[in-house]
Amino acid sequence: MKQPFYKQRSWQIAIAAIILLLIAAIALFFIWGNQSADKKARQIAEDFTTDLKKADYKKLSETMSVKSLKSYNFTAEKVADKYETVYGGIGVKDISVKNLEVKPGKNSRTYDLSYELSMRTSLGKLRTQKYAATISNDKDNWKVDWNPGLIFPGMVADDKVRLTTDEAKRGDILDRNGKKLATMGNFEEAGIVPEQLSDGSAKDQELKAISEKLGVSLDEIHAALDQKWVKADSFVPLKTILDAPA
Incomplete structure (x- = not known):
């Protein structure tokens, strides 16, 4: 005996509704997940640059991914010392951050970070420097993938910065x-x-x-x-x- 047409129709509508709800739930999950990732990546970028402005290099190292430090044979303590040695050695102060941007990277687990720094040294104000890095998911936490170029653009791990002065020679x-x-x-x-x-x-x-x-x-x-x-x-x-x- 065939079921009445309206009952079949009700089941079809119910199944379709369930499918739509599942699709909507999945879509909302991804949207929420992306928004959460965007927010976390932005927050770690702001933490990184804020610690840099405050010259809190120990706290700054905590915003960096462990894997990136290991790739340069650095530890959190060593990279904090590196900043202290380089920036302290040339008397860096009054660091300001401009044009901080965090954009989705090549995949869902990375973001592209860019910003500009201006600062003063013992010899005066340096021209504005442009920086770029990657923010990645490190053990369910978003961290900055550090590289030596984040101290000064173009810098490599073994580079050292030294401040020297030459006495001006008066002409005749x-x-x-x-x-x-x-x-x-x-x-x-x-x-x-x-x-x-x-x-x-x-x-x-x-x-x-x-x-x-x-x-x-x-x-x-x-x-x-x-x-x-x-x-x-x-x-x-x-x-x-x-x-x-x-």
């Missing part, structure tokens, strides 16, 4: 004829103490010898000695000799 100051008015170097000043000169013709001979030795005319020597401030025991400079032995 010349007059319009090219004669040096001021310069850098070792120098001695040649001159005369009047009371140490002889008298009469002997004095004339001494001044002539000084003139020839220093390449200063007798007229210039007499003019220097005749200055109002000159006393018997004064040292009267006649010529500066550059590049004298130190």
Whole structure:
């Protein structure tokens, strides 16, 4: 005996409804799962950059995946020390983060992280640096896959950063004829103490010898000695000799 048509129809509708509910539940599960993953990946990215700004390198290392640290033979303690050594060594401060972005990666278990950092060092403000990394699922936790380039772009594991300063060298100051008015170097000043000169013709001979030795005319020597401030025991400079032995 055949069942009434309406009963068959009811069963068909019930089955179709159940299938639709299952499809909707699965869709909601994936949507919820994706939203949850998006939120967790974004949160770990914000934690990473916040710890970086605060120079809390120990806490920063906790946002990194263990597998990425192992791939560079690093531990959480070692990578924290690396940041302290590099950033501390050049006096990094006032770190600011810009353009932080977290986007879905090549598969459902990865995200692409990018951001920009600006900072000051002992020598002044560095130009803005661009950084990129991957966020992946590490034992049901989303972590940043660390690499040495996250300290400074292009950096590798064995790189070391050192701050050195060079003393500025002052250039020569010349007059319009090219004669040096001021310069850098070792120098001695040649001159005369009047009371140490002889008298009469002997004095004339001494001044002539000084003139020839220093390449200063007798007229210039007499003019220097005749200055109002000159006393018997004064040292009267006649010529500066550059590049004298130190």
